[in-house]
Amino acid sequence: MADTVNTHLDPQLNRRGFLKGVTMAAAALGLSEAMIPKMVEAAASGERPRVIWLHFQECTGCTESLLRSSHPDLARLILDIISLDYHETVMAAAGHQAEHNLHETVNNHPFLLVVEGAIPTKDNGIHCMIAGKTAMEILAEVAPKASAIIAIGTCATFGGVQAAAPNPTGAVGVWDLVKDKPIVNIPGCPPNPVSFLGTILHYLTFNRLPLMDKLNRPLFAYGRRIHDHCERRAHFDEGRFVEQFGDEAHQMGYCLYKVGCKGPETFSNCPAVRFNGVEVWPVSVGHGCIGCTEPNFWDTMTPFYDRLPQVKIPGTGIVEDADNIGKKVLGVTAAAIGVHAAVGIGKGLIKGKSSHE
Amino acid sequence: MATYEKKKCWSVLFRLFHWMYALSIVTLCITGFYINGPWTNTMIEGSASFPMAFARFIYFTAGYVFAGAIIIRTFLYIFGNKQERVWDILPITPRNIKNLFSTILRYAYISENHEVRLGHNVLAGLTYLFTFVVAIFMIISGFFMLFPEVATWQGIGTAVFGNQQWGRYLHHLLMWWFMMFALIHVYLCIWNDVKEPEGIISSIFTGDKFLHK
Ligand code: HEM
Ligand code: HEM
Numbered sequence: 001m002a003d004t005v006n007t008h009l010d011p012q013l014n015r016r017g018f019l020k021g022v023t024m025a026a027a028a029l030g031l032s033e034a035m036i037p038k039m040v041e042a043a044a045s046g047e048r049p050r051v052i053w054l055h056f057q058e059c060t061g062c063t064e065s066l067l068r069s070s071h072p073d074l075a076r077l078i079l080d081i082i083s084l085d086y087h088e089t090v091m092a093a094a095g096h097q098a099e100h101n102l103h104e105t106v107n108n109h110p111f112l113l114v115v116e117g118a119i120p121t122k123d124n125g126i127h128c129m130i131a132g133k134t135a136m137e138i139l140a141e142v143a144p145k146a147s148a149i150i151a152i153g154t155c156a157t158f159g160g161v162q163a164a165a166p167n168p169t170g171a172v173g174v175w176d177l178v179k180d181k182p183i184v185n186i187p188g189c190p191p192n193p194v195s196f197l198g199t200i201l202h203y204l205t206f207n208r209l210p211l212m213d214k215l216n217r218p219l220f221a222y223g224r225r226i227h228d229h230c231e232r233r234a235h236f237d238e239g240r241f242v243e244q245f246g247d248e249a250h251q252m253g254y255c256l257y258k259v260g261c262k263g264p265e266t267f268s269n270c271p272a273v274r275f276n277g278v279e280v281w282p283v284s285v286g287h288g289c290i291g292c293t294e295p296n297f298w299d300t301m302t303p304f305y306d307r308l309p310q311v312k313i314p315g316t317g318i319v320e321d322a323d324n325i326g327k328k329v330l331g332v333t334a335a336a337i338g339v340h341a342a343v344g345i346g347k348g349l350i351k352g353k354s355s356h357e
Numbered sequence: 358m359a360t361y362e363k364k365k366c367w368s369v370l371f372r373l374f375h376w377m378y379a380l381s382i383v384t385l386c387i388t389g390f391y392i393n394g395p396w397t398n399t400m401i402e403g404s405a406s407f408p409m410a411f412a413r414f415i416y417f418t419a420g421y422v423f424a425g426a427i428i429i430r431t432f433l434y435i436f437g438n439k440q441e442r443v444w445d446i447l448p449i450t451p452r453n454i455k456n457l458f459s460t461i462l463r464y465a466y467i468s469e470n471h472e473v474r475l476g477h478n479v480l481a482g483l484t485y486l487f488t489f490v491v492a493i494f495m496i497i498s499g500f501f502m503l504f505p506e507v508a509t510w511q512g513i514g515t516a517v518f519g520n521q522q523w524g525r526y527l528h529h530l531l532m533w534w535f536m537m538f539a540l541i542h543v544y545l546c547i548w549n550d551v552k553e554p555e556g557i558i559s560s561i562f563t564g565d566k567f568l569h570k
């Protein structure tokens with residue numbers, strides 16, 4: 001096994017690092033360790049799937065987090081079990097040569113398509129153009145030939161921040177445009193590299209895509225809400241809450257529910273898999289979850305430091321906390337009841353008792 | 358001296374539904390408020406007190422009672438007695454349309470004319486029907502939050518609300534409808550009880566109303 005690894009893979013990636021990466025992915029996938037040899041075999045088989053990685057409206061944060069994960073082994077493993085034929089950030093080729101590589105793979109080989117970034121659809125898609133073509137055109141050209149599509153990051157999956165109201169460029173996710181291909185959505189801003197690696201390894205080992213939820217997110221990574229496996233959950237159940245950043249409760253590491261943590265509404269494996277190889281994730285360092293793996297997160301999860309969105313009354317410019325409005329409406333109702341009762345009593349006094357008898 | 362006749366109006370099942378509904382809503386509003394904005398009671402850890410877990414337990418129990426009440430009401434809308442069926446309050450017959458307007462005039466103190474009618478007046482009936490629809494929304498968003506991993510609820514909830522947060526937001530907003538409804542409802546029951554000798558309040562306990570012979 002060690003030999004196959006060494007002949008087919010980057011010599012910089014040692015066997016130990018390789019096994020470590022595969023084991024991490026297996027753990028994230030929830031597979032038994034008995035599966036690890038199979039996965040190693042699949043990953044080291046030398047049949048590296050060709051991958052085309054398209055960048056549209058995005059910040060490249062997903063790629064950055066993948067490549068700069070402080071598990072260098074993980075990044076290298078990803079780059080070594082796949083053959084990255086086209087990736088604007090890391091490819092050596094440029095200009096016509098890059099375009100040539102792209103078309104060569106698209107036209108002559110089976111490949112996996114990875115999309116990072118949203119696709120603008122307004123004004124014929126002119127808000128994002130690469131090599132003289134709009135993102136929509138590129139996707140329409142490449143997607144039909146792909147064996148499967150992985151949309152990485154919240155932009156490529158659900159439109160991300162570009163799609164926030166009023167969505168000036170008409171940004172949408174891949175699955176809004178491509179209907180007839182298997183699509184895996186790996187949302188997050190950025191998503192955990194392990195979730196991406198797990199999906200690829202699953203595909204290599206079992207020859208099919210992992211089980212997914214209704215939003216096409218792989219269940220191994222997005223099967224549970226953050227709140228349901230958060231390390232601060234005991235403080236939630238026992239009723240100890242941070243009221244304000246920096247207060248005593250915050251220093252004690254209590255639950256961040258009241259300062260707007262969206263863990264109860266967000267599906268992701270962050271508390272289990274964590275980030276950057278130093279075992280941190282937002283809640284562990286004292287910041288609530290902002291719900292970045294959910295559709296429309298920018299519009300529905302804000303204000304980030306409040307529990308619930310605010311009520312916007314269209315046409316009036318009124319933006320207010322839901323409960324303030326509720327209290328006012330209830331107050332008006334109570335006042336109206338008071339007036340109604342007073343009128344009834346007044347009428348009774350003037351006219352004398354109406355008789356049923 | 359007018360004479361009155363005691364008439365059977367509400368079945369046992371209907372009265373059971375009413376009190377399951379009313380009590381569960383009060384419980385859901387109170388515990389719902391705590392769930393929305395809990396406070397830190399003690400900073401002693403390991404004190405074996407679980408206020409949030411406890412509030413949620415009471416809350417979910419009331420949630421099931423509420424859902425049970427709605428199932429009963431659905432049944433009664435179709436198979437209940439004459440006053441309980443949905444046709445009795447839909448403004449689709451001349452009798453009901455006339456009652457709708459006369460009730461509005463009476464509630465506005467414009468007319469004193471009280472139409473003798475065993476079941477709900479149509480204005481009340483329509484408000485109850487609207488509340489019934491809102492209740493179904495509460496149940497869908499509630500179970501979507503309670504069982505987010507179950508494919509059925511995930512499918513329905515995602516289709517209706519988009520994500521958990523939006524479901525929760527609407528769930529919270531709609532709570533205010535129930536509080537307004539309860540306030541107006543209890544007031545109008547008392548108002549009617551004062552003005553008319555039907556015994557409307559006792560009818561929801563005993564099932565009987567008193568009508569002119
Ligand atoms: C002290 C408290 C209450 C009393 C005395 C009371 C009494 C009554 C009475 C007399 C009726 C029949 C009215 C009619 O014929 O139109 C009724 C119906 C109803 N009540 Fe209450 N009620 C109370 C609390 C509540 C609360 C808190 C709620 C829920 C928020 C509620 C929800 C309803 C509904 C939905 C109906 C209509 C049933 C239907 O036809 O679907 N009640 N109530
Ligand atoms: C009239 C009926 C109801 C009212 C007034 C009500 C009210 C509330 C309120 C105020 C909240 C807190 C929302 C927030 O601010 O975060 C809440 C949460 C919730 N409700 Fe309801 N609700 C009702 C019915 C139901 C039903 C029938 C269910 C289903 C069992 C349900 C399940 C839930 C769940 C699961 C939560 C989230 C609790 C948590 O995650 O801690 N609700 N509800």
Ligand code: SF4
Binds near residue numbers: 228230231
């Ligand atoms: S910090 Fe957030 S995810 Fe963790 S228990 Fe509190 S509300 Fe839930």
